[in-house]
Each structure stands twice: as structure tokens, then as C-alpha cells.
Amino acid sequence: MYGAIIGDIIGSRYEHNNIKVKNFNLYSSDCRFTDDTVMTCALAMASMNYIQDKDKERFKYNCIKWMQLFGRIYPNSGYGGNFINWIFSNNPLPYNSYGNGSAMRVSPVAYVSSSLEEAEDLAEISASVSHNHEEGIKGAKAVASAIFIARHKGTKDQIYKYISEKYYDLNFTIDEIRDNYKFDVSCQGSVPQAIKCFLESKDFEDCIRTAVSIGGDSDTIAAISGSIAGAFYEIPEYMIDKANHYLDKHLHKTIVDFINESEEFNKENKISK
Secondary structure (H helix, E strand, O other): OHHHHHHHHHHHOOOOOOOOOOOOOOOOOOOOOOHHHHHHHHHHHHHHHHHHHOOHHHHHHHHHHHHHHHHHHOOOOOOOHHHHHHHOOOOOOOOOOOEOHHHHOOHHHHHOOOOHHHHHHHHHHHHHOOOOOHHHHHHHHHHHHHHHHHHOOOOHHHHHHHHHHHOOOOOOOHHHHHHHOOOOOEOOOOHHHHHHHHHHOOOHHHHHHHHHHOOOOHHHHHHHHHHHHHHHOOOOHHHHHHHHOOOOHHHHHHHHHHHHHHHHHHHHOOOOO
16 A cells, blocks of 8 residues: 555656656655545545455445545545545535546555455446546556555566456557656556556666656556555565655554554455565
């Protein structure tokens, strides 16, 4: 989960001020957490509820409940117009979005699933409460499946094969697209790029640097890519420590509680990472 949070914070200052290089200071006073972090924490709460009862209908209800609650606590975090309306609606309904919000928030579901199929099911549910367009659902499922495979000692070749066959064409390189890649908040225009940043990375830090270097929706691309990298690599402690300085006590506690509860769940289910 920290992978998504760190990617969001580091990428935040470049969202509307893109850079096309990998050599930059990771953290600065301009960094902040955005809606990516807030909604990831909201789904972490729903996922902790799911551990207790394994009820997918309740999970759907809790996705809405916690996303609205966290969204109202943090109303100025950079949500899209339709989503902010959804947050404050008394009758929140999906609005056929294919935005990458469904993919940037999805990482917790991969940590409370006992199978790849379950991870994809939860990803679809978490997306469909707002982003029910087939591309919005597809983006969430692709990211959740990549994280799940990574957590279960899958190789990059296995992740590439699974995503390529089921979700996206990944037959491109980051160097090929970097110069001409532009701001795109759709799943189809940012999720495959974020996944490819992970696949080409050497370690966690390199993944975040690569994700930021392509430009576009930098915080979300780095959050998505970082969420996969965080499941595949060890995250350097200094990157976690620095990220914590940007979080308030509420968000930090949510992250710590989720990590502890999901680790206990995985220990009981004999999942090593």
C-alpha cells in the first residue's frame, strides 16, 4: 500500500509541471498527498471490513461508505468534478467514468484476496460504484491483478504475459513514448503506461522516477506504478519515513492499521508477502 502513497506524494508536484527526466529530487516542500492517497486509504478501510466477513455485497456498500467519508474529510485533494459530486451526493450512483481514479485507489484489495480471481472481483466492485465504464473497471482489475501476481512471487514476465493477454497491449517502451506522452486521465491512456514503468524498473525508487519522467498525470501514474512496485520490491525505509511527514495522523493510522491487519490475514492464509 505504501507504494501507491509514495508514488502519489512524489508525483504530486509534477502533475501540472511535467518533467521528462529521471534525475530529480524525490521529495520537496511542494509535495503533498492527493486524492490518490485519500481514496487508497478509503479502500483500505473497506478492505479491512472485508477481511472480517468476506461478504462482497457488504464490500460494495463499504467502498461507497468509506470513499464518501474520506472524501468529505479531505474535500480539497484534487478530485475530478464528477467524483466530488459523487462524494457529496445523498444517493451516490456510478457515472460511467473511465478515469484512472479506479486504478489509483485499488491496491488494498490485492492484499486481502486469497486468489487472483478474488482480487479481480474486488477490483471490479471497487471500481463499479463510481467508475462503471468497462475501461474504468478494466484499469482497476489490471492493476489489482499485477499487484496480486507480484505479491505471490510472480515474475515480471508472468505479469507482462497476463496483462498483455487479458487487458492491455504493452508492446512499447517508455523511451519510445516519453517525448510525446501527454496528460491523460483515462484508464486506457495511463494504466498501461504505469504498468510498463514498473516492468522496466530496476528497483522501487527507479520505478517512481521512471513513472514521473513520462509526464502526464504524474501523481496518479506514479501511484499506480508504485503500487505494483511496492508489492514486487522492498521499499526503502527512508522513502517510507519521508512520505510519513506529508501525512496527517488519520491517514497514517489507516495505513498502519491496514498493513497490520492484512499481514495477519496473509499469515493465516500462508501468504508470505
